Amino acid sequence: MNSTENTGRTDAPIPSLRIAVLGTGKMGGILVQAFLRRGLILPERIIATVAHEARAQALSKQFGISVITDNLKAAQQADVILLGVKPQQLDDVVRGIAPALQPGKLLISFAASVKTKAIEQAAGGKFSVIRAMPNTPAMVGAGATAICRGSYVSDEQLALAQQIFSTVGRTVVVDEKHMDAVTGLSGSGPAFLYIIIEALAEAGVNVGLPRDIATLLAAQTTFGSAKMVLETGSHPALLKDEVTTPAGCTVEGILELEEGGLRVTLIKAVKRATERARELASG
Numbered sequence: 001m002n003s004t005e006n007t008g009r010t011d012a013p014i015p016s017l018r019i020a021v022l023g024t025g026k027m028g029g030i031l032v033q034a035f036l037r038r039g040l041i042l043p044e045r046i047i048a049t050v051a052h053e054a055r056a057q058a059l060s061k062q063f064g065i066s067v068i069t070d071n072l073k074a075a076q077q078a079d080v081i082l083l084g085v086k087p088q089q090l091d092d093v094v095r096g097i098a099p100a101l102q103p104g105k106l107l108i109s110f111a112a113s114v115k116t117k118a119i120e121q122a123a124g125g126k127f128s129v130i131r132a133m134p135n136t137p138a139m140v141g142a143g144a145t146a147i148c149r150g151s152y153v154s155d156e157q158l159a160l161a162q163q164i165f166s167t168v169g170r171t172v173v174v175d176e177k178h179m180d181a182v183t184g185l186s187g188s189g190p191a192f193l194y195i196i197i198e199a200l201a202e203a204g205v206n207v208g209l210p211r212d213i214a215t216l217l218a219a220q221t222t223f224g225s226a227k228m229v230l231e232t233g234s235h236p237a238l239l240k241d242e243v244t245t246p247a248g249c250t251v252e253g254i255l256e257l258e259e260g261g262l263r264v265t266l267i268k269a270v271k272r273a274t275e276r277a278r279e280l281a282s283g
């Protein structure tokens with residue numbers, strides 16, 4: 001495993017800090033709930049914002065924290081400011097909170113495609129900006145988040161960002177130049193794997209299994225195989241060889257996969273998704 005990977009599912013709270021989450025939609029909501037559930041921070045030390053007052057009230061009730069529609073007010077109260085609005089709204093939101101920024105405050109954006117340099121410019125100074133790219137399995141604590149640092153980020157701030165995203169799964173630190181590739185692999189990856197699971201389940205039905213059992217077996221087999229790769233640290237090819245008996249059943253199936261071009265299709269899918277992320281990032 002990469003030496004910068006953090007596999008620790010840390011529960012260590014950060015009692016001295018205050019967090020604001022600006023833009024608490026699907027992903028922001030997943031994060032806020034994980035912070036609270038994992039005891040990362042006390043409810044009174046976290047504040048969230050959304051665009052609509054009615055939603056603010058509903059979320060406040062649901063999460064048991066303060067949820068408002070005033071980004072500047074929330075940013076003034078926080079040491080760590082998470083930015084979770086849509087990419088096209090980010091510039092306006094950062095400009096709007098600029099009066100609340102000061103050295104030492106940490107901005108962490110999880111908006112896709114927006115570069116740290118653009119956020120630093122919108123903030124109007126040498127502020128600490130980190131970019132994070134989480135994925136949707138964060139909802140069940142099995143997310144994969146890549147993190148990269150802007151120009152003015154200390155090692156402690158980077159470690160803090162890793163600690164924050166460790167509440168929803170595994171984190172890796174990458175150079176910013178790799179963020180589009182991350183979007184293509186772990187950002188889009190869940191959709192690719194759902195299709196594989198769906199196809200495996202369909203295959204199970206085709207060979208006579210009830211659909212619910214076929215789906216469970218397909219999903220659990222995918223989960224177990226991923227767990228084997230992560231926990232043994234063995235190369236996937238080696239693990240595959242261990243399942244493949246000479247002249248057995250698995251090797252017959254593998255021949256079909258190779259003929260069908262599964263391997264090259266997946267490589268092309270990630271490449272294409274990465275290219276698209278690059279296109280979107282350059283506007």
Ligand SMILES: NC(=O)c1ccc[n+]([C@@H]2O[C@H](COP(=O)([O-])OP(=O)(O)OC[C@H]3O[C@@H](n4cnc5c(N)ncnc54)[C@H](OP(=O)(O)O)[C@@H]3O)[C@@H](O)[C@H]2O)c1
Pocket residue numbers: 022023024025026027028049050051052053055056071084085086087089093110111112113133134135136
């Ligand atoms: N969903 C994912 O899988 C995923 C993965 C990685 C990264 N991201 C990134 O996460 C960001 C949010 O995505 P999402 O899927 O969570 O979108 P979303 O559900 O539409 O959430 C956006 C939130 O921003 C709020 N908002 C809009 N304008 C605002 C403003 N000016 N000030 C404060 N809040 C404002 C909205 O408030 P209302 O609810 O009141 O409308 C909404 O709650 C995006 O930049 C996306 O690239 C998402």
